[in-house]
Amino acid sequence: MNTSIRIKLSSMMFLEFFIWGTWFVTLGTFLSQNLGATGLEMANVFSTQSWGAIIAPFIIGLIADKYFNAERILGVLHLVGAFLMYQLYNAPNVGVFYPYVLAYMILYMPTLSLANSVSFRQLKNPEKEFSAIRVWGTIGWIVAGLAISYVFKWDEGEGLLRNTFMMAAIASLVLGLFSFTLPKTPPIKSETTGKRSVSEILGLDAIRLLSNKNFLVFFVSSVLICIPLAFYYQNANLFLTEIGLENPTGKMTIGQFSEAFFLLLLPVFFSRFGFKQTIMVGMLAWAVRYLLFAYGNAGELAYMLILGIALHGICYDFFFVSGQIYTDAKAGERYKSSAQGLITLATYGVGQLIGFWVAGFVSEHYKNNPTNDPFWQNVWLVPAGIAAVVLFLFMLFFKNEKKEPQATGQ
Template sequence: MSTSIRFKLSFMMFLEFFIWGAWFVTLGTYLSKNLQAQPLEIANVFSTQSLGAIIAPFIIGMIADRYFNAERILGVLHIIGAVLMYQMYNATEISSFYPYVLAYMVLYMPTLSLVNSVSFRQLTNPEKQFSNIRIWGTIGWIIAGLSISYLFKWDAAEASSAGALKNTFLMGAIASLVLGLFSFTLPKTPPVKIESDQKPSFSSIIGLDAIKLLKDRNFLIFFVSSILICIPLAFYYQNANPFLDQIGMENPTGKMTIGQISEVLFLLALPVFFSKFGFKKTILVGMLAWALRYILFAYGNAGDLSFMLILGIALHGICYDFFFVSGQIYTDSKAGIKYKSAAQGLITLATYGVGQLIGFWVAGFIGEKYAYLQQANVADFWKQTWIIPAGIAFVVFIIFLVAFKDEKVENKAVAE
C-alpha cells in the first residue's frame, strides 16, 4: 500500500470518528441540561443511531455493492450530514431537534460500513493492516473530546449550563463538510462486477445475501451475541457523560478520552493477542471487561474512589477493540468477495442497530424507574443504573463461552 493511500485512509478514519465524538459523547448531558429532556425522550434521541444502523445494510447492499462507488456515496452522505448537523445546532427544543438528528443518523450510520469497505478493498492483509488504519479513527475521537473539555471548555459546569455544548454540533458540521469533500479524493472503490448471466435476486439487490452467513452456527452465535452485548453498550453511550457530570467529576468529556487512549493501545496489541489466543478468547475478554467496568462505575465516586471510575473508563480499549474490531476482522474473513460490504453492514445492523435500540430503551426505562432516587440520592440512582448492564454483560459472556465452538481465523500477520 502506497504512502498516499495510507494517508488518505487514515485521514478518512480520523474525520469519520472526530465527527461522531464531537457531539455524541456529550449528547446526553446536552439534552438533559439544555433541552430539559426526560429519560425516555433522551432514549428516543439516542435510538436514532440504531434506526440509522438498521437501515444501513440496505443502503450499503443496494447501492455501494451494486451501482455506485463507495467513496462517492460517502462524500454525498457527509455533505448532506453537515447541513443537518447545522440545523441541530440551531434547534432550541427537543421537538425541533429530533427530526434533524433522526435524518442525520440515517445518513451517518451507513458511512461506518462505507469507510470499512473503502479500507478493506485497499488492504492486502486486513488482519495486520486494518488496525493501523482504524487507529486514526480513535485518535479523531480523542482530539474531539480533548477539544471540548480543555480547548473550548464547553462542558465546564458554568459553560454547559449556559448552553455552550450546542457548539459541539457546529464543530461536527464543519468536520462533516470537510470529510464530504475529501471523500471524492479517496481511492476508487467501484461495485464488484457481476457476470451478465447471473441475474441478481431480490435479496441480493437489497444486500440480504449476507444473511446467508447466519447459516454458519458460529457466525449466528456471534451475531446474536453482538446484539446482546450492545444492550449494556447503549447504557455507556447514553449515561456515561451525564453520570460523570452529575457526580461532580471535572472535565468529564476530556477524562472520557482515557477510554479512547486505551483503545489505541489495545488496538495495537490486538493482532498479537488475536494470533496467540484466538478469536473466541479475544471476544470473551472483551465481554468480561464490559461487566467489570460497570461494577466499577456502580461503586466508584468522584472523591476517594475516583480511581475506580478512571479504571472503568480505561477498560474501554478492551471492551471495544477485543469485541468490535476483532468482530469486524472475523466478519471480513467469513464473507465472500461479493458480499464484504453487505456483511459489514449486517454486523452494523446487529451492533449499532438492533442491540443498541433495545439497550437505549432499556436504559431510558431504568432512568424513569429510578428517577425518584435521582432526586433523593444521585449516587444510589447511578448505582442501580450501572448494576443492570453489568449483569447483562456477564450473562452474554456465559452464553458465548458455552455456545461458540472455537475456530481458527486465519491471521496472515503471523506469517509475515
C-alpha cells in the same frame, strides 16, 4: 500507494471520526442539561444511530454499489450532514431536535462504509496498510474529545455544549468538499458474480449459519451484549458530568487509547487462549466496568471511574473484533460479506436499538421510583447484571471447537 494519496485517505479518516466524536460523546449530557430530555426521550434520540445502521446497507448496496462513485456520495452526504448539524445547533427542544438527528444518522452511518471502500480500493495490501490509515480515525475521535474538554472547555460551562454541533457542521462541510478531491472510486462491475442482491447486502444470505449451534449462541450473545454497550454510549458522559468529574469528555478519550492498545494485544491473546476465552474476557470486562462506575466517585474513588473508562479496549476489542474474526472464519468464502453484514445489522442495528430503549427505561424508572441507593449506582448495576448473565449463558452453551479461527493482526 504514493504519499499524496496516503495523506488524503488519512485526512479523510481523521475528519470522518472527528465529526462523530465531536457531538456524539456529549449528546446525553446536552439532551439532559440543555434540552431537558427525559430518559425515554434520550433513548429515542440515541436510537437514531441504530436506525441509521439498519437503513445504511440499502444506501450503500442499492445506490453506491451500483450507480455512483463512492467518494462523490461521501461528499454529498457530508455536505447535507453539515446543514443538518447546523439545524441541530439551533434546535430549541427535543421535538425539533429529533427529526434532524434521525435524518443525520441515516445519512452519516453509510459514510463509515464509504470511507472504508475508498481506502480499500487504493491499497495494494489492505491487511498490512489499512490499519495505518484507520488509526487516524481513532486519533480524530481523541482530538475531538480533548478539544471539547481542554481547549474550548465546553463541558464545564452552562449551555456551551451546543457549540459541539457547530464544530461538527464546519468539519462536515470541510470533509464534504474535500471528498471530491479523493481518488476516484467507481462501482465495481463483476462479470462473474454480478450485482449483489438485497439479501446479500443485508446479510440475510448468512442466516443459514445460525443452524450451527455455536454460531447461534455467539449471534444471540452479540445482540444481548449490545444492551450494556448502549448504556455506556447513552449515559457515560452525563454520569461523569453530573457526579463532578473534571474534564469528563477529555478523560473519556482514555477509552480510545485503550482500544488502540488492546487491538495490538488481541492477536497474541487470541492465539494463546482461543476464541471462547477471549470473548469471555470481553464480556467480563463489561460487568466489571459497570461495577466500577456504580461504586466509584469523583473524589477519592475517581481511579475506579478512570479504570472503568480504560476497560473500553478490552470490552470492545475482545468481544466485537474477536467476533468479526470468528464470523469471518465460520462463514467461508461464499458468505464472508453477508455474515459480517448480518452481525453488523444484529449488533449496531437491533442490539443497540433494544439497548438504548432499555437504558432509557431504566433511567426513567429510577427517577420516578427513587431508592435509598444513589441513582447512578442503581442505573449501572443493571447493565453489570445483564453482562454477567450473558457471560454465564455463553460460557454454558458455547462449546470449544477443535479448530480455532486465527487472528490476522489487522
